[in-house]
Amino acid sequence: MNVQExxxxxxxxxxxxxxxxxxxxxxxxxxxxxxALRGVKLGDLLQMDVEAITKVLPRISDPALTEQDVRNLDPADLLQLAGITAGFLLPKDAKADYPQA
Structure with a gap:
């Protein structure tokens, strides 16, 4: 049985x-x-700073979002996307200890 994850x-x-x-x-x-991280502080991304996330999400999203799209996201959706984005910055061995949104 081929179940897609x-x-x-x-x-x-x-x-x-x-x-x-x-x-x-x-x-x-x-x-x-x-x-894709140019112009933002990595610490701001790890802290899920809204301005930093607003700059980076359009560069790494599919479908490609605009900054206006990011500003129009529901806060719960923004938090989930910010958590994934911050997780990208962590080394593999640190990801197990990082809380997911």
Whole structure:
């Protein structure tokens, strides 16, 4: 039996985003390379600072979000995405101790 596992970097939004006639109900985050983190402090990302997350999410999201999309996210959805983003910065051995949103 081939059961497809859920992608841990995908969030089903509690409140889908509406962009024109497009409805975004699921967002997958891609682990960033260092260039996608330019202009933000890593500590701010680890602390899930909203301004830092707003800059980085459009660079690592599929479908690609705009900064305005990020500002329109439900806080619960933003928290889930921020938790995944912060988790990308941790070394493998530290991830077991990091709380997930």
């Amino acid at each position: 859920k992608n841990p970097n995908t969030v089903e939004l509690d409140s889908p985003l509406i962009r024109g006639d497009q409805t975004i109900s699921r967002i997958t985050l891609i682990k960033p390379k260092s260039g």
